[in-house]
Amino acid sequence: MISTTDFEKGMVLKINNEPWQIINFEFYKPGKGGAVMRTQLKNFQTGKTLEKTFRSGDRFEEIEIDYQEALYLYADRKSAVFQLKKTQERISFDLEKVQDLIKFIKEKTEISIIFLDEKPISIKIPIKIELLVTEAPEATKGNTVSGAIKTVTLENGLKINTPLFIKEGDRIIINTETGQYVERAK
Numbered sequence: 001m002i003s004t005t006d007f008e009k010g011m012v013l014k015i016n017n018e019p020w021q022i023i024n025f026e027f028y029k030p031g032k033g034g035a036v037m038r039t040q041l042k043n044f045q046t047g048k049t050l051e052k053t054f055r056s057g058d059r060f061e062e063i064e065i066d067y068q069e070a071l072y073l074y075a076d077r078k079s080a081v082f083q084l085k086k087t088q089e090r091i092s093f094d095l096e097k098v099q100d101l102i103k104f105i106k107e108k109t110e111i112s113i114i115f116l117d118e119k120p121i122s123i124k125i126p127i128k129i130e131l132l133v134t135e136a137p138e139a140t141k142g143n144t145v146s147g148a149i150k151t152v153t154l155e156n157g158l159k160i161n162t163p164l165f166i167k168e169g170d171r172i173i174i175n176t177e178t179g180q181y182v183e184r185a186k
Helices: 094-103
Strands: 012-015 020-029 036-043 049-055 059-062 066-075 078-083 088-095 111-115 118-125 127-135 149-154 158-162 171-175 178-182
Touching: 020 049, 036 118, 078 094, 078 111, 088 094, 088 118, 094 118, 158 178
Parallel strands: none
Antiparallel strands: 012 020, 012 059, 020 036, 036 049, 066 078, 066 111, 078 088, 111 118, 127 149, 127 171, 149 158, 171 178
């Protein structure tokens, strides 16, 4: 059993007999009353997110999860397909469940599949991904009214905002948690 003081990002807890992952948390001490822990949780089975507040000292059962390395193969209209590196077994997830994650990756990207009780329940992608810029409009000299950013298209079809100096053919790094440009790849 773990307490609210032991919370860490990514930890999986059993709440109401369901696995919930801690996405974010913060300690809060109001003017009166006891301290609380505000959390943002994601249900592994449904993908639903929830904001919940717990009293300081509440105790929970931590769920052990297993990560297995895999490759992202492809996505069709209904599902995304991955292949385990160890066994070559193919695993597919409903597209709705992993859509927010796979938009950042391209085919043959290494990811981790998360297993709970030997059943695949979700995927974990790297926090930073390197992608090629396939389309980038020319930067107009002196155009800093828009905050000196422009929208570029990446090799996987994703469109993101970057600084004006990024051009077609550049490789850039994106933070998959925020969906934002980080830096030009070296």
